[in-house]
Amino acid sequence: MIEVSNLTKDYGARRAIDGLNFEARQGEITGFLGPNGAGKTTTMRILTGYMPPSDGAATIAGYDVVRDSLEVRRRVGYLPETVPLYTEMTVFDYLKFMADLRRLPEAEDIIEETLEMVGLLDRAGGYIGNLSKGMRQRVGLAQALLHRPEVLILDEPTIGLDPAQIIEVRNLIREIGKERTVLLSTHILSEAQQLCDRILIINKGKIVAEDTPQNLQSNLSGAQRVQLTVRGDTAKLAEKIGKVDGVENVILSGEEQLEFQYAAGKDVRPAIARMVVEANLDLLEMRAIGLSLEEIFLTLTKEAPAESEE
Amino acid sequence: MRNIWTIAKREYNLYFISPVAYVVAFLFLTIIALIFAINIMAMTVNQFGFAPPPDSRVVTGPMAFLLLLAAPALTMRLLADEVRMGTMELLLTAPVREYELVVGKWLGAFLFMLTLMAVSLVFPFILNQITDPGIDQMLMMSGYLGVILLTAAFLAIGVGISALFSNQVAAFFTTMVIFVILWWLVGAPANVLPGGSDVFRYLDMSGHFYQSFNEGRITLSGIAYYLSLTALGLLIGTTAIETRRWR
Incomplete structure (x- = not known):
């Protein structure tokens, strides 16, 4: 469960996100949809405790992301946009390192199980530097899933994957989303449409629409x-x-x-x-x-003429 | 504490696959070996002369000086590279406190240097075998204690500086500049000022080593000085990472 109220972040004079209010419920996949530079990554970085907001508050599983940052970080699995990997380590060593930081007991078994989930069990001993982009993305996903987090935050999880892998990863996310809270960002509309139970459309740091994919389609287009x-x-x-x-x-x-x-x-x-x-x-x-979601998205995000810095 | 150990272990293992660390280890041990060999040769030439036989200072003396170069080379990567690689995001969103990250990085580098120093013990051992009645063991232990304290301080400052940069080279040179100041420049006013020279003499990093530990004098003020510098370096690193979040 993620609850966000009036969340605001300024980078110097530029306001990256502006008074966001939303919640992501357990057992649901919430999609964060918006053009590049809309504030998706910033929001996710605040939720995961990477940086504090300028104003407003957010709680994850009842813990404030600033005051109880450590508790939040224990409960969140996070896949950043640029997958953070140590290329000189093997897949197994990397996951072991993360499992140790999260103090998981019986780490070996958990790592094996997780690698099976993301389909990388045969590459456990290989160096991350030698993996393809799609495989690296899956190592990142494995890292986020390692501790079976209550809340999973995925920043563009399917970017760089080939079509077959995209389907696999989407199925995996769908499976996880059945019992946990999943917040994922994407700028691929069809992905949000297929995968998410609820979609938040964000533009220029503000939420411009929030509903189920079906309702968005019918309400906004009619x-x-x-x-x-x-x-x-x-x-x-x-x-x-x-x-x-x-x-x-x-x-x-x-x-x-x-x-x-x-x-x-x-x-x-x-x-x-x-x-x-x-x-x-x-x-x-x-x-x-x-009148597809695509059209709606374009109308919603183009209403205000785009500023040059974005 | 467990997180510190986890991070230290990773860093320590990483040094063994890092070319920079191999270069550091090679130069460090080779130069000590050369200086050692020259001293032994001088001893054999002088065997009918009046010069006293060399003692363990021929090892610990140059070692302290070599740390000026070795330490920045080992620490430059530690935090700067995490920022560049984007893995800082991974560490800062994992349940790890800032100080655990900084202390863990420092400990990894410290253990690596301790390993090199353990290897260097071979030289005092040889010296002990070839001189009669052997070397002054207390002098050696005092010298090694000094070098170890010096290493702790150097590496902590290096880690602290590394946390301020996302570029390794910038971290390396900034660390070097700080070392040069602490090693040579801080103590300089003590030689010219008529009064108050004690403060500068106390702040001089090399003085505490060459005038006390390396001469067999273990002083409380020396230990306090090096430990304070270590704490300061780690504090700078921790603060730098905390402020990084707020930027």
């Missing part, structure tokens, strides 16, 4: 918009489509194109397709335009 390209009498077709239940805002957008909108959750596309064919028109293309 509807799906479709573009239709047909050959034939589009004006007459537009009239017909307008009469279909649930369809609104039909416009002719070109010689052979028209656009319409339908309420999310009520898919009228098959009916429309049949209608076009029955009217003896040639259906050339039907595609959803915008």
